[in-house]
Amino acid sequence: MTDTEPVCVEGLTLGPVGGGAPVLADASLTLAAGRVLGVVGRSGSGKSSLALALLGHVRPGLGLRAGRVRVAGTDPFAPGGARRVRGRLVTYVGQDPAASLNPARRIGAHLADAVRRGGVPHAAAPERVAELLARVRLPYDRAFLRRRPHEVSGGQARRVALAAALASAPRLLVLDEPTAGLDDGLAWELRELLEETVREEERSVVLVSHDPRWVGSLADEALRLEAGRIVARGAPRTVWAAGPGAGRERDTDRAAQRAGGLRASGLFAAPGRGAPVLRDVALTVAPGTCTAVLGPSGAGKTTLARVLAGLLRPAAGTVAWEEPGAIRQGRAAAVQLVAQDAYGALNPRETAERALTRPLTALRGLDPDRAAAEARALLARVGLGAGVLARRPGALSGGERQRVALARALAAGPRVLVCDEVTSALDPDTARGIVDLLDELRRADGVTLVLVSHDLAAVARCADRVVVLDAGEVVESGPAREVLRQPRHPVTKALVGRRRATGPEHGRSA
Structure with a gap:
């Protein structure tokens, strides 16, 4: 050298x-x-x-x-x-x-x-x-x-x-x-x-x-x-x-649906003072199912995720989480957002242990000893060891931060989980594991999922239905298998077509 x-x-x-x-x-x-x-x-x-x-x-x-x-x-x-x-x-x-x-x-x-x-x-x-x-x-x-x-x-x-x-x-x-x-x-x-x-x-x-x-x-x-x-x-x-093999296959068995559903109608919203990013958006997520939100960058997917999670007030329209007597709009313990920017979502001064034990004590009422034990169990569930507990976000890799953010959302015991590009910073094996975990939460625990993603493999693996956004409007929706196999709208066709046309075998010429 x-x-x-x-x-x-x-x-x-x-x-x-x-x-x-x-x-x-x-x-x-x-x-x-x-x-x-x-x-x-x-x-x-x-x-x-x-x-x-x-x-x-x-x-x-x-x-x-x-x-x-x-x-x-x-x-x-x-x-x-x-x-x-x-x-x-x-x-x-x-x-x-x-x-x-x-x-x-x-x-x-x-x-x-x-x-x-x-x-x-x-x-x-x-x-x-x-x-x-x-x-x-x-x-x-x-x-x-x-x-x-x-x-x-x-x-x-x-x-x-x-x-x-x-x-x-x-x-x-x-x-x-x-x-x-x-x-x-x-x-x-x-x-x-x-x-x-x-x-x-x-x-x-x-x-x-x-x-x-x-x-x-x-x-x-x-x-x-x-x-x-x-x-x-x-x-x-x-x-x-030469890398590690693929993750386990999806188990398609589903448990009884025990969670609350989600319904949104007539949503208009903008993160700033400009023109609305969302325009008359409506969707329904049945209890215990997963709906994926697709669309090109800038289509309004993250804005929709924030509205559904109660973090952004819409200019018009309604959002309701349907579990009578248990879920109310904006209630943190019932609806959790796992954001795309895990680094920005985690407090840079808090250790992973503090990030997990805080919702465990504040929202679920666990005593300190039980909260500490549950924090370790949550990390194990997202594929992290106890050694991560003492580390702050700056000392974690991007994938580790994303998994800590997911564990923190799970710590609240949510009935509705809104995930915004949760696999974007993960290697394929870890991403498959996280998607399998989300599917397990849905099947075993009855958690209702909204999955915002560009990863069509994750969508095909986990989603029951798909909603496609373009320029803030819903341009196509339907059963996931049907939309991915026979897309109708040009935007959906472009998203699915590009995925079909690209693959690891397409190498760069010398």
């Missing part, structure tokens, strides 16, 4: 400051200009830790134990190195892009700052902002530029963050789960954009992803991490095939 490569990592080891097993052990790699490296592995395997190390960053409580990193000859861990690297030589788009955007600043101000940091004169900044928005398929108009991060969808926030990352024309672009929260159409438009920027600008890309289609179609080579160690490297198809 030589420092002449744009990216050179040698023997990198990261671990807890006070001792303990490393989260990344003896990692080495090089990446040439204009090449794309895919990084794959289970949630918690060290993927994000490796990606952040390229910027000279380690999560709280971790430290650099051994090894070195060079990006275009600069050591980001050297004094002043991170300042020289970040936002100039390297830019990063994380799993929770909205968390990197100041909630008080408007989208236009974020992008204007980014292009000026990239050396664009003030007078030329609007033209550069317009160019960047066009490249990531976002509108350049006053209404959109004046929105704040919480007033755009999760997919739109991700594309805003990507536009800001491209503003400084970096040598290395690090993308951590870039397709999480994007529908298949936008995901593959993003792939085309990245191919263009790699080919025309000789930019190197490190792509952390759970999506084998992305790794197979975009990356020149891939590496697999397991328990912090690189265990395979080579052609993406070979590396992916």
Whole structure:
């Protein structure tokens, strides 16, 4: 290995400051200009830790134990190195892009700052902002530029963050789960954009992803991490095939329906003061069933999830949770939302144990000892060990944060669970396990589910019915199997067609 490569990592080891097993052990790699490296592995395997190390960053409580990193000859861990690297030589788009955007600043101000940091004169900044928005398929108009991060969808926030990352024309672009929260159409438009920027600008890309289609179609080579160690490297198809097997098959038996249903009618809603994002939306979810909400990014899915969970008051229309005498609109113990942005949903100062025991004591009345025991049981149910209890969100991987957020929702003992892209930050095996868990909750415990997702495999695995949104309106609905096999509306056909037309076998040509 030589420092002449744009990216050179040698023997990198990261671990807890006070001792303990490393989260990344003896990692080495090089990446040439204009090449794309895919990084794959289970949630918690060290993927994000490796990606952040390229910027000279380690999560709280971790430290650099051994090894070195060079990006275009600069050591980001050297004094002043991170300042020289970040936002100039390297830019990063994380799993929770909205968390990197100041909630008080408007989208236009974020992008204007980014292009000026990239050396664009003030007078030329609007033209550069317009160019960047066009490249990531976002509108350049006053209404959109004046929105704040919480007033755009999760997919739109991700594309805003990507536009800001491209503003400084970096040598290395690090993308951590870039397709999480994007529908298949936008995901593959993003792939085309990245191919263009790699080919025309000789930019190197490190792509952390759970999506084998992305790794197979975009990356020149891939590496697999397991328990912090690189265990395979080579052609993406070979590396992916060497991974763990598929999860268990779905058990289709259903228990008696014991939960309350959900009914919404005539919903008009907007997260800000602009035009309504939802327009006359109606849906009914029968007790103990699962209804999936599909649609392209920006269709209004997250807004609908927040309205159904009682977190956003609609401008018009009604929402009712139908369990007489038990569920009332807005009652936290009965209806829980698992948000797409798990990092933003969890208190950064709270340990996982505190996040779980608080609803167990406040909403279910458990004493401290019983709450602590139940917190451990909830973590085990979502596939996490007791070692996570003492950790804060910043010390967890994206997948671990998502599972803690799900465990926290379950701690309230909900009868209705609204899940917004809950598998977007998870590897395929863990995602299948979470979908199976949701299906088990529905069958065994009678929980009613609303599943907002771009993951058609998860929808097919779990949903009884499907509702398709476009531009805030319901354009198609019906039994899940019927809608997925014989879609009628052009938007549904596009969503299903793109999924059918793409797969891990579609590799990137050399």
